[in-house]
Amino acid sequence: MHLVLIYFAVVIFANAQQSVEHPVPLPANADTAQCVECHAEKQQGKHVHTAISLGCTTCHNVETKNDSTTIRLTAPPEELCFTCHEKSKQATLHGPYEKGGCLLCHDAHASDNDKQLRAAGNQLCLECHRNRPISGKVALFKTAHELSESEFQEIPKIDLDPTLKFGHPMGAHKVADAPNPLQPGEKMSCLTCHENHGAEREKLIRMAEYQGKQMDVCDACHLARDEASMAEAQKRADALELQRQNEEKMRTKQAPAGPQRPPRPPEKNP
Numbered sequence: 001m002h003l004v005l006i007y008f009a010v011v012i013f014a015n016a017q018q019s020v021e022h023p024v025p026l027p028a029n030a031d032t033a034q035c036v037e038c039h040a041e042k043q044q045g046k047h048v049h050t051a052i053s054l055g056c057t058t059c060h061n062v063e064t065k066n067d068s069t070t071i072r073l074t075a076p077p078e079e080l081c082f083t084c085h086e087k088s089k090q091a092t093l094h095g096p097y098e099k100g101g102c103l104l105c106h107d108a109h110a111s112d113n114d115k116q117l118r119a120a121g122n123q124l125c126l127e128c129h130r131n132r133p134i135s136g137k138v139a140l141f142k143t144a145h146e147l148s149e150s151e152f153q154e155i156p157k158i159d160l161d162p163t164l165k166f167g168h169p170m171g172a173h174k175v176a177d178a179p180n181p182l183q184p185g186e187k188m189s190c191l192t193c194h195e196n197h198g199a200e201r202e203k204l205i206r207m208a209e210y211q212g213k214q215m216d217v218c219d220a221c222h223l224a225r226d227e228a229s230m231a232e233a234q235k236r237a238d239a240l241e242l243q244r245q246n247e248e249k250m251r252t253k254q255a256p257a258g259p260q261r262p263p264r265p266p267e268k269n270p
Helices: 003-012 032-037 077-083 122-129 149-153 217-253
Strands: 060-065 068-073 207-210 213-216
Touching (some): 207 217
């Protein structure tokens, strides 16, 4: 099922494993801290990779011989991120993540999105997993990460309504723009139900804690929603009962509206 994602992780980054010639030769003792003088965009964004502050040679080797300077990664691209970030050992791993294709979802340097993601919220997941027609190659996130039409269609897909707010895993199930019953104040998203890197369950389904118990996220979410609905219904019932009691008190306290006829004397027996 993940053949295309494996292909992507191993092949699409192949060029990064090779040395790339720098546009201009650099002195053999060049201060790599000066890289940002030409590559300022690498540290521009709301979220900048912490490795940037450690220096470019944290991830890149710079080598000058004669009149040529070459740049290459300090480790194979599928291993580089895991030299700093511990890899999940859970049973089910996201296809690109499993093969070290971190740069499919993350920018290596900087992004306006949290965790240097290439897109915000559900748009990140839907770039690959939304069922949509394409023609020819697709450049994921408008980058050089290209897949052919057949490769793209082999990735597991979901169908959503035109607003992309509901339809998965079924019919009217919300995937966005709806309260998250398990996280008050937050909205539902793909990550409400799925892990991003690894999980013990198939399809990266999350486990969740509800009222001190670990359970399937679907069960936890629906229990929370049902209990919230019952609490709201009880609240409305209590308000109606209080209103009825107040109205009853008002009726008993209300004075007669007009003069009352004196009671009729009892009839005498003949």
